Amino acid sequence: MQDSGSFAVEEDRTLVLNLVALLAARNPRLRGRMGDFLAGVAKKMARMMVASRERWEGIDRSARRASDKARHRPEISYEDMREFIISDRYEVVPDQTFQISLEMQMVDTTLQTLMPRKWSLLVADNSAGDFVTSDHPVCLLDVSGKSSGGIYGVGFGMSQTAVLFPVSRKLMLSGQFEGKDGVRKASAIDVAQLNLQIIQRAGRQVYAYDDTFAYFRWGKLAKDSELIGDPLFLERAPAGWKSDNARPNRAERERNT
DSSP: OTTTTOSOOHHHHHHHHHHHHHHHHSSHHHHHHHHHHHHHHHHHHHHHHTSSHHHHHHHHHHHHHHOHHHHTSOOOOHHHHHHHHHHTOOOOOOOHHHHHHHHHHHHHHHHHHHTTSEEEEEEEOGGGOOOOEESSOOEEEEOSSSSSSOTTOOOTTOSSEEEEEEOSSSEEEEEESSSOOEEEEEOHHHHHHHHHHHHHTOSSOEEOSSTTOEEEETTEEEEHHHHTTOHHHHTTSOTTOOOOSSOOOHHHHHHHO
16 A cells, blocks of 8 residues: 555455454553443442342342352351442452453444445655654544534444544545545645644554654644643643653653654
């Protein structure tokens, strides 16, 4: 794709979209949210188990009949179990294998929403600057012009959404259900605006080919050196990390950006 300057080659398209689906479904941010959701469901179920003495004792009897391990464990009174669960002094850690299986299902589902999209390959020449990427390079945008994606947010299967994926410092993919496939030259303004979208959706890290990239901020072009002190980026910085107004050396930039 880098050499051909096209996204029309079927083999390239299949490989890249599989990578996009994998990165969109299997990443630390989504895994953390899924883990929090599963833990929350488990705690709600636990509270339901001790909603009444009759319910808890019935569940306890069923567990002892179904499991040798439960049958031989010490008796736990309803009062003790209820106090423990209501106190919330415990942590639920979802099974990693179960989470991975859910993620792999999400990869297939996400891929099915990527294949029908019309993909534009945005090409930046030397005068336009470079695209950046991040630790969360698959970016889903609402392009409907509305203020939000509704109560459920924006999903990969929704119309009037765009998926951005930086392929290299000079190539960016943009996929929408509307429109048509094609190749388009990206101007310096295009590159800066797209870089802003990537930076806004980063986790804690932004990656660039070198320290000459630009991004669009507050209605004007911002230089790479401004990112270190930009609140947009600082809110994602590791806990305890602080920036001053001095331009950091190369080692600092590599560590923090």
